[in-house]
Amino acid sequence: MKVNGKPYRTIWLNEGNDRVVQVIDQLKLPHAFEIADVLSVADMCRAISNMTVRGAGLIGASAGFGMYLASREAPEQGFHDFMRQAAADLKATRPTAANLAWAVERMLGAIAVGTTPAHMRQLARDAAVAIADEDAEHCWRLGEHGLALIAAIAQRKPGQCVNILTHCNAGWLAFVDFGSATAPIYAAHDAGIPVHVWVDETRPRNQGASLTAWELGQHGVPHTLIADNAGGHLMQHGLVDMVITGTDRVTRNGDVANKIGTYLKALAARDNGIPMVVALPSSTFDFTLGDGIASIPIEERGAEEVRFVSGKTSHSGIETVQICPDTTPARNWGFDVTPARLVTKLICERGICDANEAAILALFPQERE
Amino acid sequence: MKVNGKPYRTIWLNEGNDRVVQVIDQLKLPHAFEIADVLSVADMCRAISNMTVRGAGLIGASAGFGMYLASREAPEQGFHDFMRQAAADLKATRPTAANLAWAVERMLGAIAVGTTPAHMRQLARDAAVAIADEDAEHCWRLGEHGLALIAAIAQRKPGQCVNILTHCNAGWLAFVDFGSATAPIYAAHDAGIPVHVWVDETRPRNQGASLTAWELGQHGVPHTLIADNAGGHLMQHGLVDMVITGTDRVTRNGDVANKIGTYLKALAARDNGIPMVVALPSSTFDFTLGDGIASIPIEERGAEEVRFVSGKTSHSGIETVQICPDTTPARNWGFDVTPARLVTKLICERGICDANEAAILALFPQERE
Numbered sequence A, B: 001m002k003v004n005g006k007p008y009r010t011i012w013l014n015e016g017n018d019r020v021v022q023v024i025d026q027l028k029l030p031h032a033f034e035i036a037d038v039l040s041v042a043d044m045c046r047a048i049s050n051m052t053v054r055g056a057g058l059i060g061a062s063a064g065f066g067m068y069l070a071s072r073e074a075p076e077q078g079f080h081d082f083m084r085q086a087a088a089d090l091k092a093t094r095p096t097a098a099n100l101a102w103a104v105e106r107m108l109g110a111i112a113v114g115t116t117p118a119h120m121r122q123l124a125r126d127a128a129v130a131i132a133d134e135d136a137e138h139c140w141r142l143g144e145h146g147l148a149l150i151a152a153i154a155q156r157k158p159g160q161c162v163n164i165l166t167h168c169n170a171g172w173l174a175f176v177d178f179g180s181a182t183a184p185i186y187a188a189h190d191a192g193i194p195v196h197v198w199v200d201e202t203r204p205r206n207q208g209a210s211l212t213a214w215e216l217g218q219h220g221v222p223h224t225l226i227a228d229n230a231g232g233h234l235m236q237h238g239l240v241d242m243v244i245t246g247t248d249r250v251t252r253n254g255d256v257a258n259k260i261g262t263y264l265k266a267l268a269a270r271d272n273g274i275p276m277v278v279a280l281p282s283s284t285f286d287f288t289l290g291d292g293i294a295s296i297p298i299e300e301r302g303a304e305e306v307r308f309v310s311g312k313t314s315h316s317g318i319e320t321v322q323i324c325p326d327t328t329p330a331r332n333w334g335f336d337v338t339p340a341r342l343v344t345k346l347i348c349e350r351g352i353c354d355a356n357e358a359a360i361l362a363l364f365p366q367e368r369e
Helices: A041-049 A057-074 A079-091 A098-112 A117-156 A182-190 A209-219 A228-236 A264-271 A358-365 B040-051 B058-071 B079-091 B098-112 B116-155 B182-190 B207-219 B228-237 B262-271 B357-363
Strands: A011-013 A021-024 A035-038 A160-168 A195-198 A223-226 A242-245 A249-251 A256-259 A276-277 A306-311 A317-323 A335-338 A345-348 A349-351 B009-015 B021-024 B037-038 B161-165 B196-200 B221-228 B242-245 B248-252 B257-260 B278-281 B308-312 B318-322 B335-338 B345-348 B350-353
Touching: A011 A117, A021 A057, A035 A041, A035 A057, A035 B242, A041 A057, A041 A079, A041 A117, A041 A223, A057 A079, A057 A098, A057 A117, A079 A098, A098 A117, A117 A182, A117 A242, A117 A276, A117 A349, A160 A182, A160 A228, A160 B357, A182 A195, A195 A209, A195 A228, A195 B242, A209 A223, A209 B098, A228 A264, A228 B228, A228 B335, A242 A256, A249 A276, A249 B262, A256 A264, A264 A276, A264 A335, A264 B228, A264 B262, A306 B308, A317 B318, A335 B161, A335 B228, A335 B262, A345 A358, A345 B196, A349 A358, B009 B058, B009 B116, B021 B058, B037 B040, B037 B058, B040 B058, B040 B079, B058 B098, B058 B116, B079 B098, B098 B116, B116 B182, B116 B242, B116 B278, B116 B345, B116 B350, B161 B182, B161 B228, B182 B196, B196 B207, B196 B228, B207 B221, B221 B228, B228 B262, B242 B257, B242 B262, B242 B357, B257 B262, B262 B278, B262 B335, B350 B357
Parallel strands: A160 A195, A160 A242, A195 A223, A242 A276, A276 A345, B161 B196, B161 B242, B196 B221, B242 B278, B278 B345
Antiparallel strands: A011 A021, A021 A035, A249 A256, A256 A335, A306 A317, A345 A349, B009 B021, B021 B037, B248 B257, B257 B335, B308 B318, B345 B350
């Protein structure tokens, strides 16, 4: 997608020096657009943990490039030990996102057929680039599928805007390009369908306010920032036509882990007869898991993310402010699980399906076992 | 309730000079505890609008004292015109809270029987004090009723903590004393029942983080601050035994207007079989309205409350930071309506009832008409 008119992905190999991975520094957005260099697997682990890079697809692509960087660092003697440690370190950075382990395993598989360290480095480079390219392509394709859902709503209210509510950032910033939840929105906007997006702020890290609002603004998609609390009220008053979110992991039976609070929006959508749509590249499916509430690991992050808020001061500095008493304890779970019964449709690059095992496996017959 | 060991109400007449109303300045909490003087009805309108004072019961009590201050300002000639204007100005400050219009009408009724301006000033003073005293007494009594609900849960899990989730601040800071949602919690805590409160941050104005966390901390009630997004996840995992909130207006049939986001928690409570309890003094009922979603006016406040967050910096200054891009538009509805079908019980000073017209009118037979 374009930033100030210039096309970007969220992660790429430096053109002149392929020992350097470059990423958009998402900790600086929306107040500054900066590119960060990632020089080692340890750097990449930090970037994933501290959310310099974040979002289901981008975490996977980052893990791919992290494994590639590891292959450049690994000694000739002990190459495989070094890579196994790198894999473990990367997997430990964020527990919920399915794409992370998926990408690490794919990288291990790719280098396993290498004959020499040099060969394996080349294989790692190719695999990391392929993961990123596929992520972008899958998001593009799921956007085309999702466009049909938005077009169908637009047809039912000619001349009126299609109002879409989204939670967190499942935009192109969360992937390599296009995004998952945003891909159908961008496709609809580019096709001339009038769309307007209600952007959930998404406490505690405000990815909606800082990232989704920013990228929709860059692309010129009309949008309005709201508190996470507001979505139910909007739905009760006919101001939402569709909820669309991304996801960090979808189980075999269609349970959806996504940013904390998604479950509440899914409940409100159901209560008001509004479609609750979840968009994902196939790399986000975890076919090994059934009941998502019981089995998907939910990351708990630091209390300081709840107790403090960062933003731009009136002097254009960045400041962090404390919003509660000094002694107030806080807890901070990063995700919740929306049961499949509340999900109207899943959109992936292979098409659209209902959120149940039979429908999912009809799109992914190789997972039937 | 006590602050640093000294008992306070949220509003009172200055002991030495009864032309001065004093209030706890809630814009300064939790980082400073300051008392503000309110000297005129115009002052009081500002204090209600800018939320120096806020919360269903306290808005009512403030309107009462505002009318009293107006009676001190009103000229001998044109006394009633002045009072009618004061009534209109006060009613216009916040559209959703039922207590506001209720208190203003009660004040007008009280002074209507006066024979001279001096007599009417005395009647206004007495009525304002009575409204405040009754608010405190009603909260105390509903706390005793609500205590029984908490005690019943405690009996089913002996030796374990009763986990209660609340949204916004319906604490003693929102009333004259004791609070509505918090009154049963304080009563249970004081009775030795182990309770723990999940405190919703309550964006955009963070009344949970800044007020509820503060007052629970002052009283020593164990509590944990969470993002508004977290409650559904907690309920899915058995970590909430009861949701209890206050309300700004309850219709004849039991629909509940409360801080935006309450509806989402009520949906999650229903989905997880958890009681959703709403506590209110009878002054918060609006027996003239039926369907709350269609009829309760919902205040829309400024976008800046969504776009900016205030808090304490590391240097102990207070700073306001912008959390979205410079050009991002925002909308900010203050309340939503939880349909009666999602409300398990209403608690008021007369007792506990189901949220339907027959049950409510059984407690308030004079409203049967």
